[in-house]
Amino acid sequence: xxxxxxxxxxxxxSPGEGATLSCRASEDIGSVLAWYQQKLxxxxxxxxxxxxxxxxxxxxRFSGSGSGTEFTLTISTLQSEDSAVYFCQQYDPxxxxxxxxxxxxxxxK
Amino acid sequence: QVQLVESGGTLVKPGxxxxxxxxxxxxxxxxxxxxxxxxxxxxxxxxxxxxxxxTIYYGDSVRGRFTISRDNAKNSLFLQMNSLRVEDSAIYYCxxxxxxxxxxxxxxxxxxxxxxxx
Numbered sequence: 001x002x003x004x005x006x007x008x009x010x011x012x013x014s015p016g017e018g019a020t021l022s023c024r025a026s027e028d029i030g031s032v033l034a035w036y037q038q039k040l041x042x043x044x045x046x047x048x049x050x051x052x053x054x055x056x057x058x059x060x061r062f063s064g065s066g067s068g069t070e071f072t073l074t075i076s077t078l079q080s081e082d083s084a085v086y087f088c089q090q091y092d093p094x095x096x097x098x099x100x101x102x103x104x105x106x107x108x109k
Numbered sequence: 110q111v112q113l114v115e116s117g118g119t120l121v122k123p124g125x126x127x128x129x130x131x132x133x134x135x136x137x138x139x140x141x142x143x144x145x146x147x148x149x150x151x152x153x154x155x156x157x158x159x160x161x162x163x164t165i166y167y168g169d170s171v172r173g174r175f176t177i178s179r180d181n182a183k184n185s186l187f188l189q190m191n192s193l194r195v196e197d198s199a200i201y202y203c204x205x206x207x208x209x210x211x212x213x214x215x216x217x218x219x220x221x222x223x224x225x226x227x
Contacts, residue, residue, distance in 0.1 A: 034213035036154075043202055043217040044154065050211040087154055091212030096166055098144075098156035098212070 004101035023088035111135030118221030131186040131203030139181035142206035147199035
């Protein structure tokens with residue numbers, strides 16, 4: 001079973017700063033990785049799929065990179081509305097099953 | 110408007126059953142794989158099940174107890190939950206699946222809350 005690990009667990013940043021969130025897979029998953037943003041009391045929202053493609057309507061300050069086992073979500077110029085938990089997700093076609101990482105909570109100072 | 114709306118969540122006793130529904134609008138429902146994903150209070154996301162029109166898969170924690178189904182004529186997705194346990198308590202989200210080469214969930218409902226307690 002493929003396990004996703006996210007770090008850090010919590011990140012506190014000031015408005016205007018950048019943030020780098022990491023997601024590590026226990027096996028090579030190519031580029032089959034997505035990122036979601038979940039604000040308090042809301043459903044998750046798709047940010048990135050295919051490791052680096054922004055979903056429709058997602059601001060350019062969100063970018064994804066990586067392949068294999070190491071992935072990064074970068075948020076440049078953080079805004080107050082970016083306060084949320086960010087989850088990564090992969091799909092194992094051999095199981096088949098979807099797996100989510102435990103999430104990184106981003107707090108805006 | 111493209112959206113998913115879940116319903117059916119409520120308080121149920123351990124060992125009980127519940128059926129959740131999800132109604133889709135704004136897109137051709139039958140063209141998509143659909144999924145249920147859950148989130149226990151204060152916890153992360155757990156995939157529950159997904160279905161195309163011909164295939165069905167379940168997560169390990171619900172296999173044998175939960176049954177996913179769909180009615181394309183009514184743009185509806187269902188989750189029949191039997192032998193419910195306290196640990197099944199969660200918000201249950203309906204989500205649209207985008208498939209190969211990149212498998213992900215591009216549309217989510219607002220969720221429906223299931224509480225399992227005596």
